[in-house]
Amino acid sequence: MSAVGPAEAAWYAEPRGEVSAALADCLRHGREAPAGLVRAAGGAGVDPWGDDLHFALYLLYELHYRGLDGVSDDREWDPGLLRVRAALEGRFLDALREAVPSPRTVEESFGPLLTTPADRAGGVSGSIAETGGLWRAREYAVLRSPYHLKEADPHAWAIPRLTGRAKAAFVAIEYDEFGAGRAEAVHARLFADLMEDLGLDAGYNRYLPAVPAAALATVNLMSLFGLHRAWRAALVGHFACVETTSSPGSARMVDALTACGAGPAAIRFYAEHVTADAVHEQVVRREVIGGLLEDDPALEPRIAFGCDATVLLEDRLADHILTAWTNGRSALRHPLPQPVAA
Amino acid sequence: MPNAPEPRAPRRVVVDPHGPVLVEGPVEVETPDGIRRSDRFMVALCTCRRSRTLPWCDTSHRPRERRR
Numbered sequence: 001m002s003a004v005g006p007a008e009a010a011w012y013a014e015p016r017g018e019v020s021a022a023l024a025d026c027l028r029h030g031r032e033a034p035a036g037l038v039r040a041a042g043g044a045g046v047d048p049w050g051d052d053l054h055f056a057l058y059l060l061y062e063l064h065y066r067g068l069d070g071v072s073d074d075r076e077w078d079p080g081l082l083r084v085r086a087a088l089e090g091r092f093l094d095a096l097r098e099a100v101p102s103p104r105t106v107e108e109s110f111g112p113l114l115t116t117p118a119d120r121a122g123g124v125s126g127s128i129a130e131t132g133g134l135w136r137a138r139e140y141a142v143l144r145s146p147y148h149l150k151e152a153d154p155h156a157w158a159i160p161r162l163t164g165r166a167k168a169a170f171v172a173i174e175y176d177e178f179g180a181g182r183a184e185a186v187h188a189r190l191f192a193d194l195m196e197d198l199g200l201d202a203g204y205n206r207y208l209p210a211v212p213a214a215a216l217a218t219v220n221l222m223s224l225f226g227l228h229r230a231w232r233a234a235l236v237g238h239f240a241c242v243e244t245t246s247s248p249g250s251a252r253m254v255d256a257l258t259a260c261g262a263g264p265a266a267i268r269f270y271a272e273h274v275t276a277d278a279v280h281e282q283v284v285r286r287e288v289i290g291g292l293l294e295d296d297p298a299l300e301p302r303i304a305f306g307c308d309a310t311v312l313l314e315d316r317l318a319d320h321i322l323t324a325w326t327n328g329r330s331a332l333r334h335p336l337p338q339p340v341a342a
Numbered sequence: 343m344p345n346a347p348e349p350r351a352p353r354r355v356v357v358d359p360h361g362p363v364l365v366e367g368p369v370e371v372e373t374p375d376g377i378r379r380s381d382r383f384m385v386a387l388c389t390c391r392r393s394r395t396l397p398w399c400d401t402s403h404r405p406r407e408r409r410r
């Protein structure tokens with residue numbers, strides 16, 4: 001089967017508003033970010049949940065991961081770009097602070113996640129299974145690709161900021177995420193295998209123009225937490241939240257993908273996460289959160305905030321997907337063309 | 343110096359009172375259906391028997407959510 005997707009579009013081809021258009025221009029032409037762009041980025045005119053902000057923020061964060069085609073690596077620490085980034089982050093964080101109840105305890109944030117949902121069949125995985133055929137599974141993989149193709153990378157920024165028990169346990173989990181020394185078992189590689197199994201192109205950021213703000217926001221959240229030491233406890237809260245919810249969620253995805261006839265590599269990605277994350281959840285809550293709080297109990301509200309912000313953005317993404325699908329629309333900015341059978 | 347064998351460090355096993363038993367991997371588990379192996383740094387063995395991936399825990403031990 002050959003890969004499906006819109007004709008390869010460059011990262012700058014489709015800005016999503018004033019800020020991302022001006023930013024893409026600066027990046028592409030090696031120009032300094034004008035003061036007006038910093039003002040616009042932090043201004044009330046920018047929707048903190050919207051496409052313009054999240055696309056712009058995503059591009060700026062990519063400079064810290066694998067860079068952008070045609071943009072000099074030196075621009076990662078360009079002061080003007082960092083000012084734009086700070087303005088966008090400020091808008092995003094203000095909106096999160098307003099939407100997330102705080103301060104909360106770790107128990108308050110994680111307690112509800114440690115139950116089995118009464119309705120096991122619903123949600124995104126339920127509706128992937130519902131229609132028969134693979135198009136919803138493909139859309140979901142595209143939506144998740146900006147995260148899973150760099151799975152565990154943003155969390156690696158926590159390592160130098162942790163010590164002792166928390167650090168040792170955190171690194172042990174990350175080692176598992178990175179394939180325990182085997183390139184073919186790196187979780188990002190398993191996700192690339194899933195994409196190829198579904199007939200998608202697993203190239204890094206290949207589908208970026210199609211990925212809407214609701215999905216980019218979930219990735220921007222972890223990049224934001226990862227790039228600021230001040231938010232290290234929130235990054236741990238994010239990591240712990242993902243590990244805690246992943247195992248049962250992945251089991252539902254195994255069922256959904258099996259029901260719609262996906263291949264073994266697609267199913268394997270989620271099957272691996274069922275058992276891996278049942279372990280990771282135990283280790284991250286006992287040792288990483290336990291160790292971090294032993295070192296510095298004052299970090300508790302930040303750990304809880306990281307978890308709550310993650311739940312909020314995951315719920316927003318699920319709403320976005322289900323609203324689109326129940327109205328017969330694509331959840332992507334551009335629907336994928338029908339795959340061509342080989 | 344005589345070649346005295348090093349005392350073996352005991353393997354610590356962590357018991358979650360409402361969930362799995364955690365054992366440092368790699369682990370082999372002898373089950374009625376044969377030997378199952380996991381190379382993970384830590385392994386969660388299901389004790390509640392509700393797991394669909396026995397002998398490994400899959401978080402099925404979690405209590406059901408109360409309807410809100």
Ligand code: FES
Nearest residue numbers: 388389390399402
């Ligand atoms: S102990 Fe976790 S599923 Fe049985």
Ligand SMILES: [Fe+2]
Nearest residue numbers: 151177187273
């Ligand atoms: Fe993973």
Ligand SMILES: [Fe+2]
Nearest residue numbers: 243276277280
């Ligand atoms: Fe994990």
